[in-house]
Amino acid sequence: MDKVLGDKIPEFNKKAAGGGNVGLSGASFSLGDHRTKFETLVIILIAVVIIGGTELSLVLFNVPQYVLPKPSLIVSALFTEWKFLWPHILITIYELLTGFAIGASIGFVLAAVITQFPFVEKIVTPYILLLVTTPMLALVPLLILRFGFGSEPRIIAVALASGPMVMINSATGFRRVDLAKIALARSFGASTLQIFTKIRIPMAMPMIIVGLMVGSIFGLLTAIGAEMVGGAEGLGNRLTYYSALIRMPQFFAIILILAFMGISIYVFFFWLGKKWASWET
Amino acid sequence: MKWRGSLRERCLLRAVQICNIISVSAAFFQGNFTVPKTEKTAKRTGPEANHAVKMAIREASKSYQTRSGAVHALDKVSLDVREGEFLCILGPSGCGKTTLLWSMAGLHTLSSGDIRLGNEPITKPHPEIAMIFQDANLLPWRNLAKNIELPFELKRRPPDRARIDKLLERVGLAGFENKFPRELSGGMQQRASIVRSLSVDPSVLLMDEPFGALDAFTRDEMNLLIQEIWMETRKTIAFVTHSISEAIFLADRVAVMSARPGRIAEIYDIDIPRPRAIDIQTEPDFIKQVLDIKSRIEHGRGAKVAIT
Ligand SMILES: Nc1ncnc2c1ncn2[C@@H]1O[C@H](COP(=O)(O)OP(=O)(O)OP(=O)(O)O)[C@@H](O)[C@H]1O
Ligand SMILES: [Mg+2]
Numbered sequence: 001m002d003k004v005l006g007d008k009i010p011e012f013n014k015k016a017a018g019g020g021n022v023g024l025s026g027a028s029f030s031l032g033d034h035r036t037k038f039e040t041l042v043i044i045l046i047a048v049v050i051i052g053g054t055e056l057s058l059v060l061f062n063v064p065q066y067v068l069p070k071p072s073l074i075v076s077a078l079f080t081e082w083k084f085l086w087p088h089i090l091i092t093i094y095e096l097l098t099g100f101a102i103g104a105s106i107g108f109v110l111a112a113v114i115t116q117f118p119f120v121e122k123i124v125t126p127y128i129l130l131l132v133t134t135p136m137l138a139l140v141p142l143l144i145l146r147f148g149f150g151s152e153p154r155i156i157a158v159a160l161a162s163g164p165m166v167m168i169n170s171a172t173g174f175r176r177v178d179l180a181k182i183a184l185a186r187s188f189g190a191s192t193l194q195i196f197t198k199i200r201i202p203m204a205m206p207m208i209i210v211g212l213m214v215g216s217i218f219g220l221l222t223a224i225g226a227e228m229v230g231g232a233e234g235l236g237n238r239l240t241y242y243s244a245l246i247r248m249p250q251f252f253a254i255i256l257i258l259a260f261m262g263i264s265i266y267v268f269f270f271w272l273g274k275k276w277a278s279w280e281t
Numbered sequence: 282m283k284w285r286g287s288l289r290e291r292c293l294l295r296a297v298q299i300c301n302i303i304s305v306s307a308a309f310f311q312g313n314f315t316v317p318k319t320e321k322t323a324k325r326t327g328p329e330a331n332h333a334v335k336m337a338i339r340e341a342s343k344s345y346q347t348r349s350g351a352v353h354a355l356d357k358v359s360l361d362v363r364e365g366e367f368l369c370i371l372g373p374s375g376c377g378k379t380t381l382l383w384s385m386a387g388l389h390t391l392s393s394g395d396i397r398l399g400n401e402p403i404t405k406p407h408p409e410i411a412m413i414f415q416d417a418n419l420l421p422w423r424n425l426a427k428n429i430e431l432p433f434e435l436k437r438r439p440p441d442r443a444r445i446d447k448l449l450e451r452v453g454l455a456g457f458e459n460k461f462p463r464e465l466s467g468g469m470q471q472r473a474s475i476v477r478s479l480s481v482d483p484s485v486l487l488m489d490e491p492f493g494a495l496d497a498f499t500r501d502e503m504n505l506l507i508q509e510i511w512m513e514t515r516k517t518i519a520f521v522t523h524s525i526s527e528a529i530f531l532a533d534r535v536a537v538m539s540a541r542p543g544r545i546a547e548i549y550d551i552d553i554p555r556p557r558a559i560d561i562q563t564e565p566d567f568i569k570q571v572l573d574i575k576s577r578i579e580h581g582r583g584a585k586v587a588i589t
Binding site for chain 1: 383386387388406408410411412414415416418420421422431432434435436461463481
């Protein structure tokens, strides 16, 4: 009976377990619930089987390297090419970080300000939506015409891609006003600034983190895409370079690096969410 | 979060309410069948009574502008809150109790009239006045200790550790400092919010249906606790409720409000000696007072107030 009840009401179960797995509710992402050793083992096992299977079948069926290189070749390419690759990695990271910092700060401040004025918010929202839904990659050729083949057009594209994402999610967070909590702070003599930093921001934090996560992943996409469009540096540029030379192990080595960067971003924000927004179940 | 265990709690609440009604009506049908509606067991008092006044509300009116026109939430409310008294403000839902209390806390501006603490007009929150809200209103992203330190943080003062620890000990929350609100029961949360308010040592406590969301057992427990705290500290308390028996159980005086527009309809003195035990709520005298106030409210406005 107890068992059945527990199964039917997962929320209850979670609470009873000490609320160990509170995640970001607004985000559709999840690292999954806390894993047992066995589950981790199975995940690793599957990875081994896939990689080993690919390696084996590529050897067995004699698949040419330019169709799909063997995993072992990819890894060895990663090591041998590393000295040529890392400057490009740094450039991509630099573009991503700068563009994201600019975009996210503007997006965050705009969200915080705009949500205070319902009229302004109603006017601005459709334009922000337009920015969110239009792929900013499309603007890159234009930006290159204007700013040349340096990092600037790509930084701008990253900012344009991540900013609206941060803005729209943070605005959702800031809109969740709880008048009683604000009244509570005011009854203890809080100033407007204190209400903002001690009540509004913490209350919006879960959504802000979701915005930062989505925004930075969009930023990475845009940075790589922009590098593929023009210029002579960055991981995106290397992708086109190696594929033009049909050097597939190197090409896939870069894909491996990109996958790692994406996962790192995700894990970082997931950790941040656990730290700062785990109160929201 | 809110609904956790609520089914059980609601069933309990219902059961207790039903018992209450049964016991009240049983008493009614057994001996007190002849309680005449005019006979007053509680005395009415006028503002002329000679007591030190802590807060004075004079002709306070407040209307809200809404899309469908103005709502007159308060209409020329005049009320004295005496130094050190336990005043209960009783009224049906929507009669303006919260509006009155928020105005007393300086969280609202009045449309007309004024509210004073001593000689000071209250137009914004005052450090001597602390408010306790309906659901404990703890910040879910802070643990208990951090929640209680909030007032100090906002006032940019170091927290009064000795006082906080003593209060936590007093309400039985010592050792829970690292817990988050969601890990605490409703009663514990409300006790924490009481500690938070008392930690800054205000002289006036305004409580807006603080125990309204609790089950009946926890509510009794909290009523006893707040009585004890009041007897120990002698703070001036204005306590809003829509439960007649809770009002009588706690109060020195009960101010009954009528609805639309919100007015003070009547004020009753309650002369039950303290400390009052929960049991007194089943005594014939007590029930008589409940019924008396109830009949007057129904007589006056046709408004409904639950006997709980
Ligand atoms: N912000 C507001 N805007 C418009 N009308 C309001 C507002 N706040 C309260 N009112 C109206 O004013 C009247 C009094 O409300 P108030 O909340 O003070 O009543 P209350 O006695 O506390 O009720 P309850 O027992 O339900 O808490 C109600 O009719 C309510 O609809
Ligand atoms: Mg109310």
